[in-house]
Amino acid sequence: MQPTRANAAGRGPRPPGPPPMGPGGPAGRRGGPDLTKGPIGRTLVTFALPVLGSNILQSFNGTANAFWVSHQLGEAALTATSNANQILFLMLGAVFGVSMAANIMIGQAIGAADRALAKKVVGSCTAFFLVLSLGVGVAGFLLTPHILDAMRTPIDARADAIAYLRVIFAAMPFMYFFSFVMMAMRGTGDSRTPFYFSLMAVAMDVVLNPLLIMGIGPFPRLGIAGSAASTLISQTITLVGMAVYLYRSRSILVLRPSEFHLLIPDLAIIRNLVLKGLPMGFQMIVISLAAVTMMSLVNQFGVHTSAAYGAAAQLWTYVQMPAMAMGAAVSSMAAQNVGAGRMDRVEKVALIGAGYAFLMTSVPVLAIYLADPYVLRVFLPATSPSLPIAVHINSYVLWGFIFFGMAFIFSGVVRATGAVWPPLLAMIISLWGVRIPLANFLLPTMGADAVWLSFPLGSLTTLVLAGAYYRWGGWRKARMLDTRPSADAPDTGLGQPMMDESEAITDAEERALGPQPAKA
Numbered sequence: 354m355q356p357t358r359a360n361a362a363g364r365g366p367r368p369p370g371p372p373p374m375g376p377g378g379p380a381g382r383r384g385g386p387d388l389t390k391g392p393i394g395r396t397l398v399t400f401a402l403p404v405l406g407s408n409i410l411q412s413f414n415g416t417a418n419a420f421w422v423s424h425q426l427g428e429a430a431l432t433a434t435s436n437a438n439q440i441l442f443l444m445l446g447a448v449f450g451v452s453m454a455a456n457i458m459i460g461q462a463i464g465a466a467d468r469a470l471a472k473k474v475v476g477s478c479t480a481f482f483l484v485l486s487l488g489v490g491v492a493g494f495l496l497t498p499h500i501l502d503a504m505r506t507p508i509d510a511r512a513d514a515i516a517y518l519r520v521i522f523a524a525m526p527f528m529y530f531f532s533f534v535m536m537a538m539r540g541t542g543d544s545r546t547p548f549y550f551s552l553m554a555v556a557m558d559v560v561l562n563p564l565l566i567m568g569i570g571p572f573p574r575l576g577i578a579g580s581a582a583s584t585l586i587s588q589t590i591t592l593v594g595m596a597v598y599l600y601r602s603r604s605i606l607v608l609r610p611s612e613f614h615l616l617i618p619d620l621a622i623i624r625n626l627v628l629k630g631l632p633m634g635f636q637m638i639v640i641s642l643a644a645v646t647m648m649s650l651v652n653q654f655g656v657h658t659s660a661a662y663g664a665a666a667q668l669w670t671y672v673q674m675p676a677m678a679m680g681a682a683v684s685s686m687a688a689q690n691v692g693a694g695r696m697d698r699v700e701k702v703a704l705i706g707a708g709y710a711f712l713m714t715s716v717p718v719l720a721i722y723l724a725d726p727y728v729l730r731v732f733l734p735a736t737s738p739s740l741p742i743a744v745h746i747n748s749y750v751l752w753g754f755i756f757f758g759m760a761f762i763f764s765g766v767v768r769a770t771g772a773v774w775p776p777l778l779a780m781i782i783s784l785w786g787v788r789i790p791l792a793n794f795l796l797p798t799m800g801a802d803a804v805w806l807s808f809p810l811g812s813l814t815t816l817v818l819a820g821a822y823y824r825w826g827g828w829r830k831a832r833m834l835d836t837r838p839s840a841d842a843p844d845t846g847l848g849q850p851m852m853d854e855s856e857a858i859t860d861a862e863e864r865a866l867g868p869q870p871a872k873a
Contacts, residue, residue, distance in 0.1 A: 388542055388686040389693040394705050397682045403548035404539070405678035410555040417559045418580050419667050419732045421566050430577050432656050433513035435663030440500055441521050451481065452536040454630030457769055459537055460688030468605065475606055476615025477622040478533065486529035493522035505649045509656065513577045520581035527588040534595055537606050539685050550595050557587035632773040636780050643784040647804060650792060654801050661742035664732035665750070668721055672751060675713030676758025679706055680765040687769035696829060703766040703823065707759050714758035718751050746805050753809025760819040772828035779818035787814045
């Protein structure tokens with residue numbers, strides 16, 4: 354018989370019932386791995402690989418998009434998508450913070466064995482994202498021409514950029530919610546399910562892209578708008594499929610009818626979501642605004658340089674992917690260990706993660722250096738005047754991403770405790786205090802090379818600041834939520850314990866906790 358257990362809030366024992374089910378594992382009936390124990394290096398790699406797979410898929414999607422746009426519609430169209438994508442990254446950066454805050458809160462709650470708190474976070478965050486995504490989509494659609502004008506988008510690319518970006522803004526609510534659900538699943542320790550749905554979304558997008566751009570078969574010929582429309586369609590269908598899957602698998606991330614009251618936002622959770630999420634979101638916004646500013650500097654040198662920059666930037670996404678995947682693994686592992694009170698383990702996670710980030714970023718950097726200019730021909734025709742410019746850009750910029758990858762690890766660990774302002778300040782200093790001023794200062798004498806040189810110097814500054822705060826800062830005492838690690842397995846924490854399987858703790862937690870006496 355299942356031993357009687359008291360919940361973490363002391364609300365009474367959980368009665369015997371069906372075998373416990375997990376919060377959101379591959380079938381929704383198994384939890385993700387227990388990130389608070391076991392070998393750190395192997396666990397990080399195991400968790401990071403599906404995240405890396407998702408990142409590769411997303412970047413491959415962008416690569417396919419750039420291929421069809423550049424080869425079918427020309428360099429002006431590629432410049433249009435490069436300008437519009439900077440705005441897209443800015444908008445996704447705005448939602449990254451609250452997505453990451455939700456990820457961390459769910460991870461800390463699960464690490465502390467407080468499933469009821471995890472459910473509350475899910476409900477409040479769901480309501481928040483519904484309102485936020487709809488507001489951003491409508492506002493962006495209406496303001497698209499003004500946004501592109503502020504970026505000084507080249508006139509011969511402006512019309513295409515407007516058509517492309519307006520469809521992207523129509524897709525924004527689905528993209529925002531997709532991002533939230535993906536991050537939330539990783540917060541439970543499950544990185545495999547998000548990968549499978551990323552595969553589904555990218556497969557549809559890649560197939561629909563040429564069909565809608567060129568009007569093949571029964572599909573309308575939409576030109577550059579077809580590329581954005583494929584994203585809208587694929588994201589919408591995948592999000593619906595993901596919701597159905599999570600509901601049928603009884604995931605902790607889906608609210609049952611008896612839990613719909615949790616959609617009424619909990620003010621304490623929303624406050625944490627905003628106060629902790631906004632600085633993380635601002636960090637991504639700072640990065641994206643800096644990218645938009647750099648794009649405006651690049652645009653001054655004409656459409657060929659802008660196209661070269663856009664093509665090179667496609668490769669940079671691949672370079673950053675391993676470190677970002679490792680950063681996601683580090684953040685999820687650190688959050689659960691913070692919730693469990695394992696700060697000694699958090700320190701090891703940071704150092705091992707930084708070492709992996711160094712190795713995993715250096716390999717693609719070296720590979721691209723050896724393969725230039727051939728890899729760039731995926732985005733630019735061999736006879737394009739932009740091709741040698743793109744090779745020249747890479748010679749300046751690529752190696753700086755090694756610094757950025759390591760900094761991403763240290764910042765991710767710090768943020769996992771709830772110390773969200775120092776990484777933001779470090780990013781502001783490195784981008785707006787070093788990169789952009791340096792580019793503007795050297796522009797009259799160095800020309801476009803001033804822009805390229807400013808990239809690695811800004812990344813080096815980020816690493817120095819992030820590493821210094823990790824070593825000497827006060828992040829070890831910060832917390833995202835008020836959780837108390839406990840060896841008690843909770844029930845729902847919402848009145849009478851529920852017998853439903855979806856309300857039980859994960860199998861991994863059951864094994865780790867072992868039989869415990871009930872509290873009085």
